[in-house]
Amino acid sequence: MEMKRINAGKLRAVGYDQRERKLRVEFDDGSAIDYAGVGAEVWRRLSTSGSAWSYYRDNIEEEFAGTRSNVRVQSDRKALEDLFRAPDED
Numbered sequence: 001m002e003m004k005r006i007n008a009g010k011l012r013a014v015g016y017d018q019r020e021r022k023l024r025v026e027f028d029d030g031s032a033i034d035y036a037g038v039g040a041e042v043w044r045r046l047s048t049s050g051s052a053w054s055y056y057r058d059n060i061e062e063e064f065a066g067t068r069s070n071v072r073v074q075s076d077r078k079a080l081e082d083l084f085r086a087p088d089e090d
Contacts, residue, residue: 009053016043025056026071033066
């Protein structure tokens with residue numbers, strides 16, 4: 001699923017799988033929620049809203065059941081640490 005970066009309230013990114021009708025919302029604390037059974041019109045309105053955080057709170061958060069998970073930020077952080085780590089001195 002392709003994620004669209006967004007800076008609205010606590011939202012960091014949103015993505016939608018039209019075939020599965022699945023919406024993924026990622027938050028600035030590193031958590032994510034996947035919502036099943038979301039129609040394309042809800043996705044279109046969220047992704048184009050000038051106030052995505054308000055749209056999410058009013059039309060998605062309370063209307064759809066979601067499954068919470070964590071975003072894989074740790075692996076990216078480790079890759080950066082490995083990249084910039086000083087060479088071992090033997």
